[in-house]
Amino acid sequence: MRTLTILFLILFCAISTGAAQTLKVGVYHNPPLVSPTPDGRADGLFIDLLETIAARQGWQLNYYPGSWSDCLARLETGEIDLLPAIAHTPERAERYDFTEETVLSNWGQIYLHDDVQAETILDLDGKTVVVKRKDVYYQGGQHDLISLVKNFGIELKYVEVDGYREAFEILDSGLADAALVSRIYGSLNHADYNIEQSPILLSPIEVRLAFAQGMAPLRQQFDSVLRDWKTSQPSLFYDSQSKWLDPHGSTVTRDFTVPQSANVVILFILCGTLVFLRHRNRSASRELKQKDLELKKQREAQKTMDREMIELKQQYHVLFEExxxxxxxxxxxxxxxxxxxxxxxxxxxxxxxxxxxxxxxxxxxxxxxxxxxxxxxxxxxxxxxxxxxxxxxxxxxxxxxxxxxxxxxxxxxxxxxxxxxITERLGAERELANQRDFLQSIIDGVVEPLMVIAPDFRVLLMNKVAAQEVPNRDDTQALFCHQISHDSDQPCHGDDHPCPVLEVQATGKPVTMIHNHKAADGSTKIVELYASPLWNDDGSLFAVIEGARDITARLEAEELLSENQKRLNYLAHHDPLTALPNRLLFDDRLERALAMARRKEMKVALLFLDLDRFKNINDTLGHGLGDQLLKGVGERLLGCVRETDTVARLGGDEFLVILDQVQDFQMVTTMAQRIRHGLAQDFTVDGHQLFITASIGISLFPMDAQNARELMKCADIAMYHAKQEGKDNYQFYRPELNRRVHEMLDLERGLRKALNGAELELYYQPQFELETGQLTGMEALLRWWHPERGMVSPSVFVPIAEETGLIVNIGEWVLREACQQICAWQDEGLAPPRVAVNLSGRQLRERDFIDVVDQVLIDTDLDPRWLELEITEGILMENVQENILTMAKLQARGIDLSIDDFGTGYSSLSYLSRFPVSTLKIDQSFVGSMLDNREQSAIVDSILALGKSLNLKVIAEGIESEAQHDFLNSKGCHQGQGHLFGEPLPAAQFRDQFLVANPELFGSSLPLPS
CATH class of the missing domain: 3.30.450.20 (PAS domain)
Known part of the structure; x- marks a missing residue:
């Protein structure tokens, strides 16, 4: 029996030893809450509580001293397991696992140098304040010093240090006007310094203990013990607070009963003593004054030495340590x-x-x-x-x-x-040199002179052919383009010698023009210059690539020199592609038309045409075919107008028409309709049957503008309005359109600010299984809360974002925000459904779109199976082959894909079967009218049948009534969303209503509408 008992004790000790858990505790200098000790341990209020709980729970504590910044960084990376005495903030709560129980409350307190007076935060304007680096009262709290300074519009000079003690030392030395420390540290230590406490308080916080992420069970054990202590008095919790926060205790005055005679004696003795001391003080006062002067001098000298020493320490800290x-x-x-x-x-x-x-x-x-x-x-x-x-x-x-x-x-x-x-830099330099050599080898293979020219006309690169034409110069890299082209110190200028570099800078588009060049042998030749822009990643112009083609022989083939001059003049004033007047000739003819109209008191109409979706044709079928189409459009326009009218090409896919001698509005309307009908006829180019439309803006002289420049501006605004009205139409300029343009520009500026601020927010609308009522998904919907306009409708700001390109950045923000929200809910232990995020066409066409999606998933650590991307049917049909490849890459990553607004994009069955999608979403326009409209009901039936035949899930959008629900359910529609089930809600409300209050909705039955 004795042997059995001994074995049991040994086994019990082994189990207890094995069960003990070692915790790495970060400690930093913050008495009396926590502070490292010379023996490698620690003490303080938090240490007393932690060590008592550790002994109770069987934890082994190892202390790791460091600065405040080091401890925060180690806790985030997991180098330590927990950190005592840390202020709780929402931002920190995302990175650390805080205890639920608060040990004590604290706030920031401003202390002043004895020469400084300040009653409020406004009195600190322009002063120097010492702060602890990464302190919650300085930055990171709800009402921290930086936030208050910003809100009150004042400026402070900050001196950052590693601890409160160093802050008080600097303040005491006179190197700063004020110092920000915690209320507890200040109340216990400010008496040791020649400083004053101010009434300025800020950033009240709760001081807790934080664990590294993933240690919830240990944190819960700590909370349980601390909660018991706080509800019991007396307890270690209150004893420790008295020990560390009121170390001297309260002074108790005791009453003593003394006979009256004794009181008289005592009073007499006190009076005699007072007279003696007064006499003695008179003789000693002079000595004290002298000593006081000497002490003041010593103190000033010591302060000077202290300041110099602190400055040297700070300089060393900044120059070497930091x-x-x-x-x-x-x-x-x-x-x-x-x-x-x-x-x-x-x-x-x-x-x-x-x-x-x-x-x-x-x-x-x-x-x-x-x-x-x-x-x-x-x-x-x-x-x-x-x-x-x-x-x-x-x-x-x-x-x-x-x-x-x-x-x-x-x-x-x-x-x-x-x-x-410099490893990366040297590698980049080698790569850049290799790329430059490779580029040089490519352009050296071009048989015509070719140069890359900077915006300031410096030659960055040229091929061998161009270098051979430089007369008597070896240092070609130091030359300007005009020195090479015509041996001049000034850039090209004038109507007869326009500068291609300046023209590209002004228009941002490729240009072609004719120049006279001086060859290396002194002879003159006529060249055709073609120049195109090269852009930086940020959209700024990097350089212009310019080529030159010798057309001297072609021009000399003309029989007469006068014909050559006419040709040069023609090329200088006409678009080389369409042979229409270019901008230079157009401006001249518009000025002439306006001058004649003024003399004869007549009207002039200006039509500004922009071809719709021409870029799609150019990108899909190639620039060569696009050029042929532009030539056809020019010929078609000439056939629509009178001989006295002018048709010009502004550049790209923009055309201008001048109608002079206008009698009335009907004449202009008739001409605009004729142009629309003329362009509506198909074009046949290289065997391709192409269709093109135009958005036309119309301005009238003298009603809309008094000069050519303003007339152009009005026509441009009207054309922009035609684009907004759905393209393929014409619009007359009206003054309110100008206001509308300014309003759109104002919204664009606001949208850019919203993207960088906190004005954008995601709402979430639930999606339900129609038959069982289970919560199966949710759609992320973007909302913009404008500070002045309030809620701005997506139908207003999304088109602006699409046109300006902001939709790419906004789309990435929405994707990242939705993924982060799913992860946040999952971290809470909730079970959110898959989130659907809408994609724009601009996003899908971005070359790095897949990389962006990958990076978002990596940054948020979201399983791709919890993400669904919605793409409208119309966008899918714009670039079918490229979209199929992109969607296949997304599907390979485990992301669900759905076609949004299905039934509105005219996709064919053959294309639809090739798209790697799993869901079709019936557009809410069909759902809203399907009960009253047979055609709409037939469309819904067809979409459901199509989904069934292709084994695709079908979701109906916009279900608002029980009748719509019952109809769709009877037709075999799988899922639905709409106001019947729930409106779009902010994340917090969605969480409370669907994930917390009604967790049974996810994966169990939801009562169907009666």
Whole structure:
């Protein structure tokens, strides 16, 4: 029996030891809440509570001291398990797992230098304030100092330090006007300094304990014990608060009963003593005054020394410790590293104690690197700048740039070296050189002169043919294009010699023009220049690529020189593609028409035409076929107008028509209708049957404008309105259109601000199984809360976003926000359904669209199966082949795809079967009228039958009545969404209504409408 008992005890001890869990606790200097001790442990209010709970729960605590910033970073990366005494904020709650129970409340307190007076935050305007780096009262809280300063429109100068003690030291030295510390630290420590407490309070917070993510069970154990303590008095919780926050306790005054005679004696003695002390003080006051003067001088001298010492410490801290560049102190005689800053430890992969004493030979991988730390070699490089290769702690070699110079530290002659990692830069330079060589080899293969010209006319690159035409110059890279083309110090100018570079900068489009060039042998030749823009990634002009074709022989073939001159003049004033007047000739004819109209008191009409969807034809069938179509449009327009009228090509797919001698509005209307009907006829180009329409804006002189420039502007605005009205129509200019354009521009500016601010919000509308009532999904819907206009309808701002290209950034924001919301709900332990996000055509056409989706999924860590992307039928039919490839890539990642607004895009069955989609969404326009309209009902029946034949799920949008629900359910429609089931709701309301209050909706039956 005794043996059995011993074995049981041994087994129990082994189990207890095995069950103990070791926790890594971060500690930093923040007395009396938490502070490291010299013996490697810690003390403070939070440590008392934590160690008692750890002993009760069987935890083993290991303490890891560091600065406040270091502890925060370690907690986020998981290097430590928990951090005591941390303020709770919404932003931090997303990164750390806070205890539910609050240990104490705290707030920020402003302390002032004794020479400074301040009653409110406004009194601090222009003053210097010492703050603790990453402190919640400084930044990150709801009412932190930075937010208050911004809201009140004042300016402060900040001095960031690592702790409150350093903040009080700097304030006491007079180097700052004020300091921001916690209420607790200030109340316990401000009496040690020559500073004053101000009435300025800010950012009340709850101080808790935070665990690293994924440690919820331990956090719950801590909360349980602390909750019991807080509901019981007395308890360790209240004892610890008294111990650390009121260490001296309350003074209790005791009453003593003394006889009256004794009181008289005592009073007498006190009076005598008072007289004696007064006499003595008179004689000692003079000595005290003298000593006081001496003490004041000593104090001032000490303050000066303290300020200088603090400044030196700050300078060292900023220049060495906090420098983002790796810095090493090296003993040149021993060829050893003496010390390195944080950046050096991070770069080389050594702890600081490991780095100190490391031999130069261990990190210098080549002779150039060793020379950087050799005083004799440094004599050969006066600037101390060398490049080499360094070996990191893991053996990796990196290219570095070193700046080394002598430095005296504590009487020792050392070398200070700043190291920059240039591995990527050198690789990029090599890649750039390879690309430049490759590009040079390509353009050298072109038989005509070719140059790449910067906006300031400098030649960046040219091929061999162009270089051969430069007279007597070897340094061709230093030349300007006009020096090469016609040996002039001035750029091309004038109507007879326009500059192609300036023309491309002005229009942003390719241009073609005729020039006279001087050849290397001094002869003159006529060349046709063609120039196109090269854009930077941010949309700015990088350069212009210009080619030249010698057309001298072609022009000389003309019989007479006068004919050649006519030809040159014609080419200078006409579009080379369509032979229509170009902008130069158009401007002249418009001015002439207006001048004649003024003299004869007649009217002039200007028609501004922009071809609809021409870019799709150009991108799909090629620019060659697009050019042929533009020529056909020009010929068709000439056939629609009178001989006295002018048809011009402005550039790209824009045309202008001048109607002079206009009698009335009917004449202009008739002409606009004739042009529309003329363009409505199909074009046959290289065997392709093409259809094109135009949006036409019309302005009238003198009713709409008094000069050519304003008349053009009015016609442009009217054309823009025609685009908004659905294209393929004409619109006359009206003053309210101008206001409408300004309103659209104002909305565009507001939309750009909204994207960077907090005005955009996602609403979520539930989707239900019609037969069972189960919650099967939700659709993310974008809302814009304009600060002045209130809720702006998506039908208003989405077209603006599409036209300006903002829809790409907005679409990425919506996708990221929806994915983050799903993950947030899943982290709460909720079970949200799959979220459907709408895609725009612009997003789908972006080359990096797939990369954007991949990056969002990586950043949010969302399983792709929880994401569904909706694409409208009309968008899918614009670029069918490319869209099929893009959708296949999305499907391969596990993302569900659906066709939105199905039935409105005229897709064919053959195409539909090729799209890798799983869902069809019936447009709400069909659902809304299907009960009263046989045609709409037939369309719904056809879509349901089509979905069934292709084994696709069908969702009906816009279900608002029980009759619609019953009809669709009887027809076999799978799912639906609409106001009958629930309106779009903000995320918080959706969570409370569908995921928390009614969790049975997901995966169980929802009562169907009666």
């Amino acid at each position: 420098n983002r560049s790796a810095m090493l102190l090296i003993d040149p005689d021993k060829q050893q590293i003496v010390d390195g800053n944080k950046a050096a430890c991070l770069f080389y992969g050594y702890e600081r104690v490991q780095l100190a004493g490391t031999s130069i030979a261990d990190i210098a991988a080549d002779q150039e690197s060793r020379d950087a730390f050799d005083p004799a070699s440094l004599m050969m490089t006066p600037d101390g700048h060398l490049q080499g290769r360094h070996r990191l702690g893991n053996g990796t070699l990196r290219d570095v740039e070193m700046f080394t110079g002598p430095m005296s530290v504590g009487g020792r002659s050392l070398l200070c070296s700043i190291i920059h990692d």
